[in-house]
Amino acid sequence: MYLDKLQQDEVFVPSEVKPLRELTEMEPRKGLENVIVSNGKIVNIVSKSYGHIPNELFFAKAEQMLIDAKLTYHRQTINRSDRSFSMDFILSDSTQFSVGNKADTILPLLRFTNSYDGSERTSGHFGFYRMVCSNGLHVVQSEIAFSIKHSTNGVHLIMPELEGLFRRFLDNEFYTISGSFGRMMAVELMDTHQFVREVLERTKLFRFECSDKNDAPSKKAREVLDILHNESMALGVTPNLWLGYNAFNAVLHRTLKRSFSRQERLDRQLFQEIHEMA
Numbered sequence: 001m002y003l004d005k006l007q008q009d010e011v012f013v014p015s016e017v018k019p020l021r022e023l024t025e026m027e028p029r030k031g032l033e034n035v036i037v038s039n040g041k042i043v044n045i046v047s048k049s050y051g052h053i054p055n056e057l058f059f060a061k062a063e064q065m066l067i068d069a070k071l072t073y074h075r076q077t078i079n080r081s082d083r084s085f086s087m088d089f090i091l092s093d094s095t096q097f098s099v100g101n102k103a104d105t106i107l108p109l110l111r112f113t114n115s116y117d118g119s120e121r122t123s124g125h126f127g128f129y130r131m132v133c134s135n136g137l138h139v140v141q142s143e144i145a146f147s148i149k150h151s152t153n154g155v156h157l158i159m160p161e162l163e164g165l166f167r168r169f170l171d172n173e174f175y176t177i178s179g180s181f182g183r184m185m186a187v188e189l190m191d192t193h194q195f196v197r198e199v200l201e202r203t204k205l206f207r208f209e210c211s212d213k214n215d216a217p218s219k220k221a222r223e224v225l226d227i228l229h230n231e232s233m234a235l236g237v238t239p240n241l242w243l244g245y246n247a248f249n250a251v252l253h254r255t256l257k258r259s260f261s262r263q264e265r266l267d268r269q270l271f272q273e274i275h276e277m278a
Helices: 020-024 055-068 162-174 176-185 192-203 219-235 241-254 260-276
Strands: 015-019 034-038 041-046 073-080 084-091 105-115 123-130 135-137 147-151 154-158
Touching: 015 020, 020 034, 055 084, 055 105, 055 154, 055 162, 105 135, 105 162, 105 260, 123 162, 135 241, 162 176, 176 241, 176 260, 192 219, 192 241, 192 260, 219 241, 241 260
Parallel strands: none
Antiparallel strands: 015 034, 034 041, 073 084, 084 105, 105 123, 123 135, 147 154
């Protein structure tokens, strides 16, 4: 039932490259000859040598990798203002593990990102999907390497065989990191306010206090505390480091306005800092 909550934005919006001169009737500066138009809006100004990679090409090839590897999956798509996009594939075969409570199930995840405004590089990486709160956990380093070739006729993507990459991910990181998750769950939090304050002091993700004159928890800090409390109640466990990390992760990906790549880097930082507390 948790997979029914996956975000389903339209990512196959119309896009094209147009000469800037056609739109302005002025001679453009060298290196700024073309514009990227996405869903009727100019989102980037680029050079005439820039190779535009439409989502129809990139995401379709990414999905074909899973089909060729005969993997079953659920798909999530995110569109941010017709400028940057992600497509997640949550692998729903028998490859999964639970952290402590059997209801807290983790599945392998593959995320592919693309952008038309230059804010994201065209990339793919492995991660985890936590079903209980519909969260993606981007704490691993395994990237999916592919090559991009530019030619006079356009851009060509050469994608790798996914099956071997997926098996190496399972062998090297997927089950190995489950031990780290388990150790975090074993560390109970006696003072959740102090925990949130300490994590924010370490990461500078946002401030704990409302203001310099009001040391009550800020709106985002209260959101972390509420998620931590509600998940603990739902799973029937005492608040712990694992749930604390996931509460921060939820606010990072749902509330904070960051690029996909910035969210992923902050996700890894959060995990490292909180894991050290174990």
